[in-house]
Amino acid sequence: MEKFKNFINGQWVPAVSGKTFLNYNPANLEDIIGEFAMSEQADVDNAVAAAKAAFETWHLVPAPKRGDMMRKAGDIFNRRKKELARIMTREMGKPTFETEGDVQEAIDTAYYAASETRRLFGHTVPSEMENKMNLTFRCPVGVVGVITAWNFPIAVPSWKILPAIAAGNTVVFKPSKDAPHSGVIFAEILEEAGFPKGVFNVLLGTGSMGDMIVHHPDVKIVGFTGSTEIGCHIGEIGGRLNKRVSLEMGGKNAQIVMDDANLELALDGAIWGAFGTTGQRCTATSRLIVHKDVYEKFLDMLRKRAESLRIGPGLEATTDMGPVIHLKSLENCDRMTKLAVSEGGRLVTGGKRVTDGDLAKGCFYAPTIIADCDETHTLFNEEVFGPVLCVAKADSFEHAMKLMNHSEYGLSGSIYTKNVNNAWTAARDIEVGICYINAPTIGAEAHMPFGGVKGTGNGHREGGWTVFDIFTEWKTVYFDYSDKLQRAQIDNY
Ligand code: NAD
Numbered sequence: 001m002e003k004f005k006n007f008i009n010g011q012w013v014p015a016v017s018g019k020t021f022l023n024y025n026p027a028n029l030e031d032i033i034g035e036f037a038m039s040e041q042a043d044v045d046n047a048v049a050a051a052k053a054a055f056e057t058w059h060l061v062p063a064p065k066r067g068d069m070m071r072k073a074g075d076i077f078n079r080r081k082k083e084l085a086r087i088m089t090r091e092m093g094k095p096t097f098e099t100e101g102d103v104q105e106a107i108d109t110a111y112y113a114a115s116e117t118r119r120l121f122g123h124t125v126p127s128e129m130e131n132k133m134n135l136t137f138r139c140p141v142g143v144v145g146v147i148t149a150w151n152f153p154i155a156v157p158s159w160k161i162l163p164a165i166a167a168g169n170t171v172v173f174k175p176s177k178d179a180p181h182s183g184v185i186f187a188e189i190l191e192e193a194g195f196p197k198g199v200f201n202v203l204l205g206t207g208s209m210g211d212m213i214v215h216h217p218d219v220k221i222v223g224f225t226g227s228t229e230i231g232c233h234i235g236e237i238g239g240r241l242n243k244r245v246s247l248e249m250g251g252k253n254a255q256i257v258m259d260d261a262n263l264e265l266a267l268d269g270a271i272w273g274a275f276g277t278t279g280q281r282c283t284a285t286s287r288l289i290v291h292k293d294v295y296e297k298f299l300d301m302l303r304k305r306a307e308s309l310r311i312g313p314g315l316e317a318t319t320d321m322g323p324v325i326h327l328k329s330l331e332n333c334d335r336m337t338k339l340a341v342s343e344g345g346r347l348v349t350g351g352k353r354v355t356d357g358d359l360a361k362g363c364f365y366a367p368t369i370i371a372d373c374d375e376t377h378t379l380f381n382e383e384v385f386g387p388v389l390c391v392a393k394a395d396s397f398e399h400a401m402k403l404m405n406h407s408e409y410g411l412s413g414s415i416y417t418k419n420v421n422n423a424w425t426a427a428r429d430i431e432v433g434i435c436y437i438n439a440p441t442i443g444a445e446a447h448m449p450f451g452g453v454k455g456t457g458n459g460h461r462e463g464g465w466t467v468f469d470i471f472t473e474w475k476t477v478y479f480d481y482s483d484k485l486q487r488a489q490i491d492n493y
Helices: 041-058 063-079 081-092 096-116 155-166 180-193 207-215 228-241 263-279 292-308 327-342 357-361 397-405 420-429 467-471
Strands: 006-008 011-013 020-025 028-037 124-126 132-140 143-147 170-174 200-202 219-225 244-248 253-257 285-291 346-349 368-371 388-394 412-416 434-437 472-480
Touching (some): 020 081, 041 143, 096 155, 155 180, 155 219, 253 397, 263 292, 263 388, 263 412, 397 420
Parallel strands (some): 143 170, 368 388
Antiparallel strands (some): 006 011, 020 028, 132 472, 346 368
């Protein structure tokens, strides 16, 4: 069986304890992907010490030179795109056309971060005093801990790791226990791109090891993507230890379909939003809010299309929708479906594990649609993270918006309508970080801010230029060339 090690200080090393864990292909639980190092406190200490030492010189490397290495990393991601996509599909299940997109996001992010190293602008500002100049510049902070979920094993880590390093920080990365192989490849690529030893380190292991990274006194920033439960736990630690913590957490995203919408377009959006990545995207459409005048018609269109999706291993070219990540997730999909029906929901299609032939060896759940839900239903409120879509009927635009905003979460939201007034009102009033008009709730672009409000985030934005606000501190410099003591305005008036 293939064995995978940690990457610390430019070396591939086993866990200090020698412990390992296994990871399985969710499309076939008989397929063991490999044996992975199980890191503990001693490994965390070693990785953080390496990152801290590397920071001493890395932050002095001119930013555009750091950008040159970043561009090279983008080239290598590009070269290894298809191979990496298959590795990712094998360990987390989504079809290769999706995992290729996952790698593409890292390619785009690498090139974007490289270009931003020539654009880490500050301000030059007139002083209150004579012969004095004021300016600001961005400073890297030190060691960044990156902890991520398994559903975008390359794209999401790239949103944090690449800009953090480009800005002059060093990184200790803990990939999810359910997608560790992708974390190993990430290290291989940054190693080949020529980043100095210690700038990027990977620790494989469980959530408790993630906790050790968060607690480590030399880790100054934590970039986290995962569930709201774990994110809030990390936020508490960050608050206590005065660390900057950027949290990207759960979602319960909704798509509105108005009576004046292009229904075929809205259907494409709903199917892709709800069942793309088997419903396991943070931005997945898990609530559909349909105007009463097109409700039954749209439900019928939806059912037909959902039933036509080809379910299978993501490594097969004909597959539209792969497995869920593990048996626990399969059980959760089933539990939530049954609960929704017991609370008055109407099962339109799905609601069962798929066990035809070899699919019985994997974690396949049928695309599931439950109609006649409203804000009193558990399914309308709780994230499933699987292919289970709940549908609610809206009497009017105002009612649809009320349903839309009835959520603890606020990642993404979308509306399909041809009414320009309603479209603009929705863009203003939908309580989310990412809003789509006549497009599904999924589909972020690397150069745009990404993140959510309410229970989804804590005010930071990854992606785009905003990510540098997470990974840098501002320094203000007052440069006095008057040769005399000048007092600031507060001391002169
Ligand atoms: P999770 O919260 O269980 O795990 C996320 C990461 O945190 C993993 O690496 C895990 O090992 C680690 N972890 C677990 N316990 C920890 C602890 N006590 N201290 C530190 N680290 C710990 O989430 P998951 O099941 O891997 O992913 C699914 C969740 O991620 C969903 O809720 C989904 O919405 C969310 N997600 C959000 C975004 C976003 O951008 N908002 C993107 C992708 C996924």
